[in-house]
Amino acid sequence: MEFVSESIVRLYDTDAAGFIFSGAQFRFAHEALENFLEHVGLPIARTIRDRHVLFPVVHAEADYRAPLAVGDRLSIRVVVRALGDRSFSMGYRLLLADGREAGSVVTVHAAVAAASGASCPLPAEVRAAFGPYLQPEARQD
Amino acid sequence: MEFVSESIVRLYDTDAAGFIFSGAQFRFAHEALENFLEHVGLPIARTIRDRHVLFPVVHAEADYRAPLAVGDRLSIRVVVRALGDRSFSMGYRLLLADGREAGSVVTVHAAVAAASGASCPLPAEVRAAFGPYLQPEARQD
Amino acid sequence: MEFVSESIVRLYDTDAAGFIFSGAQFRFAHEALENFLEHVGLPIARTIRDRHVLFPVVHAEADYRAPLAVGDRLSIRVVVRALGDRSFSMGYRLLLADGREAGSVVTVHAAVAAASGASCPLPAEVRAAFGPYLQPEARQD
Amino acid sequence: MEFVSESIVRLYDTDAAGFIFSGAQFRFAHEALENFLEHVGLPIARTIRDRHVLFPVVHAEADYRAPLAVGDRLSIRVVVRALGDRSFSMGYRLLLADGREAGSVVTVHAAVAAASGASCPLPAEVRAAFGPYLQPEARQD
Numbered sequence: 001m002e003f004v005s006e007s008i009v010r011l012y013d014t015d016a017a018g019f020i021f022s023g024a025q026f027r028f029a030h031e032a033l034e035n036f037l038e039h040v041g042l043p044i045a046r047t048i049r050d051r052h053v054l055f056p057v058v059h060a061e062a063d064y065r066a067p068l069a070v071g072d073r074l075s076i077r078v079v080v081r082a083l084g085d086r087s088f089s090m091g092y093r094l095l096l097a098d099g100r101e102a103g104s105v106v107t108v109h110a111a112v113a114a115a116s117g118a119s120c121p122l123p124a125e126v127r128a129a130f131g132p133y134l135q136p137e138a139r140q141d
Numbered sequence: 142m143e144f145v146s147e148s149i150v151r152l153y154d155t156d157a158a159g160f161i162f163s164g165a166q167f168r169f170a171h172e173a174l175e176n177f178l179e180h181v182g183l184p185i186a187r188t189i190r191d192r193h194v195l196f197p198v199v200h201a202e203a204d205y206r207a208p209l210a211v212g213d214r215l216s217i218r219v220v221v222r223a224l225g226d227r228s229f230s231m232g233y234r235l236l237l238a239d240g241r242e243a244g245s246v247v248t249v250h251a252a253v254a255a256a257s258g259a260s261c262p263l264p265a266e267v268r269a270a271f272g273p274y275l276q277p278e279a280r281q282d
Numbered sequence: 283m284e285f286v287s288e289s290i291v292r293l294y295d296t297d298a299a300g301f302i303f304s305g306a307q308f309r310f311a312h313e314a315l316e317n318f319l320e321h322v323g324l325p326i327a328r329t330i331r332d333r334h335v336l337f338p339v340v341h342a343e344a345d346y347r348a349p350l351a352v353g354d355r356l357s358i359r360v361v362v363r364a365l366g367d368r369s370f371s372m373g374y375r376l377l378l379a380d381g382r383e384a385g386s387v388v389t390v391h392a393a394v395a396a397a398s399g400a401s402c403p404l405p406a407e408v409r410a411a412f413g414p415y416l417q418p419e420a421r422q423d
Numbered sequence: 424m425e426f427v428s429e430s431i432v433r434l435y436d437t438d439a440a441g442f443i444f445s446g447a448q449f450r451f452a453h454e455a456l457e458n459f460l461e462h463v464g465l466p467i468a469r470t471i472r473d474r475h476v477l478f479p480v481v482h483a484e485a486d487y488r489a490p491l492a493v494g495d496r497l498s499i500r501v502v503v504r505a506l507g508d509r510s511f512s513m514g515y516r517l518l519l520a521d522g523r524e525a526g527s528v529v530t531v532h533a534a535v536a537a538a539s540g541a542s543c544p545l546p547a548e549v550r551a552a553f554g555p556y557l558q559p560e561a562r563q564d
Contacts, residue, residue: 010175011185012168012305014298016352016471021294022480022530023453026446027153034151044152045212048439057445061484067540070298071186107445117490153444157330157437157493163339163389164308164435171305189298198304202343208399211439248304258349292457293467294450309435316433316494326434327494353457353468 001132002077003039005032009072019067026060029092029105032076036090040129051114053123058087059108066102073097079135083127086111086119091135142273143218144180146173150213160208167201170233170246173217177231181270192255194264199228200249207243214238220276224268227252227260232276283414284359285321287314291354301349308342311374311387314358318372322411333396335405340369341390348384355379361417365409368393368401373417424555425500426462428455432495442490449483452515452528455499459513463552474537476546481510482531489525496520502558506550509534509542514558 013024034044047054068074075095082089092105113120154165175185188195209215216236223230233246254261295306316326329336350356357377364371374387395402436447457467470477491497498518505512515528536543 008175010172011189011297011299012171012303015293016296016298016300017293017477017479018298019479021453022483023294023446023449026449027151030153030444030446031151034149043212045210048152048211054440056440056442056487056490058487059485060445060487062482064479064481064483067479069186070189071184152438152440153446155439156434157439157441158336158338158434159439160338162312162435163342164305164312167305167308171303195299197299197301197346197349199346200344201304201346203341205338205340205342208338290457292450292454293471294453309433312435313433316431325494327492330434330493351468352471353466 002079002135003032003036003133005035005076005078007031007074007076009068009070009074011070013068014070019069022062022064025062025064025068025094025103025105028074028076028094029062029090029107032078032092033090033107036078036133040133042126042129053120054112054114055088055109055126056112057107058110060106062103062105064103066096066100068094068102072102074102078133080130080133081106082108082136083130083134084122086121088122088126088130143220143276144173144177144274146176146217146219148172148215148217150209150211150215152211154209155211160210163203163205166203166205166209166235166244166246169215169217169235170203170231170248173219173233174231174248177219177274181274183267183270194261195253195255196229196250196267197253198248199251201247203244203246205244207237207241209235209243213243215243219274221271221274222247223249223277224271224275225263227262229263229267229271284361284417285314285318285415287317287358287360289313289356289358291350291352291356293352295350296352301351304344304346307344307346307350307376307385307387310356310358310376311344311372311389314360314374315372315389318360318415322415324408324411335402336394336396337370337391338394339389340392342388344385344387346385348378348382350376350384354384356384360415362412362415363388364390364418365412365416366404368403370404370408370412425502425558426455426459426556428458428499428501430454430497430499432491432493432497434493436491437493442492445485445487448485448487448491448517448526448528451497451499451517452485452513452530455501455515456513456530459501459556463556465549465552476543477535477537478511478532478549479535480530481533483529485526485528487526489519489523491517491525495525497525501556503553503556504529505531505559506553506557507545509544511545511549511553
């Protein structure tokens, strides 16, 4: 399965070169991740409030294929690329209204016990919620 | 009339104190403004692309009444507070799901000829599009 | 007395209109505030870590007088505009290298007990540290 | 050679989990890049203003090794990882005051003719300015 999140490029996402600042693409991916987490019943507000297990990003990467300008509408296709014992990886493809891929993002998240800051096993509820979206073969670049 | 724009507080809007960074409230207001402009037929993408008349912010202010946390859903009520010869002012009220007002923003925009950078009259199409949303008496603070 | 903080406008502060996004001016002011707090011996890292009394912004406003472009160097002059029993107000003037004022910001901060979220008296150490920078008559707009 | 840029983690770089938002690390790298460009005589303000050849990011990646909190001081070590015919790659290592590496970033930039948006050869002045900082073997992850 695949989850789709919708976004619009805002003026504050762009810079004086006329297109989005490269770092803004990670903000789009993160917004899509929050929408995905809400969709699978694991809203980030609860994760942050509970402070039991957190999922910090340990690696992130992005490719940029087409310039994005203010007002562009994006469909962001979200998949789970890997579900490890203590980490998971997400993939995001940013598609323009005409179907062209404007860019893609990959993030790798570690499960970390909030109290100790130490690596810990991925909670079973995360594994269960993410499983249907696992697409290890998903091309992200 | 009043225009309503919906937003969700994202992790990147918050800071280590646990709530939104004060500057983020202006980003919410700006997002609502872009949605308003789209709604009244004056999408910001066209304004930026045409580079005929721009509407830079010359004054902005915000009040903060309730802390906003990640996941909070906001309804942002947008009105036009003033329509001058060469400027306009917008008001935004940020309402939480339970109806409480989390904060408010006011922005004042000057009409500026992009080519010269000089003040210029507000275009007639802006005046016509904004007119129905004019609420000079709107309490914003 | 007055404290001066130096900043440079970065590409990510600008937007597709070619100048800084209005909300970015509040980020400049906040950076200057953090430098001021460090200078007077009250580093924000300690305030956040101790979670004893926090100083959330309850009101903020900005005026914009000259467009700011990437690479512009700013001297931000910081004063204390008011020291109340349970709040304080800061003023910031953003000066370009040629002395022109590009804009100004005012922020009002409430003292809040972190545990309860309730208003509380301004700690004596804040009052002592801020006192020498009090300039109630400072013109900020 | 290596260029070193200094930064401080600000409150607006952090999120409600208590540490920097992952996307903020790309902003630190970009700030270091602007300081590097200034240092080698190619200030970004001129590049943006001339609109002759632009250098958009076509790939970016980051590793995160230690959580960064508000007030942390970073030394960002900048090297040129590759100088191609039509692109270049930069590497950034974010070091804490105690010498630990908090994270690293790699960015790949294409040379693009601003007028046409098409790929173009890397200008000779970029090649000359970047040459001394070329460290193809630099470990960035």
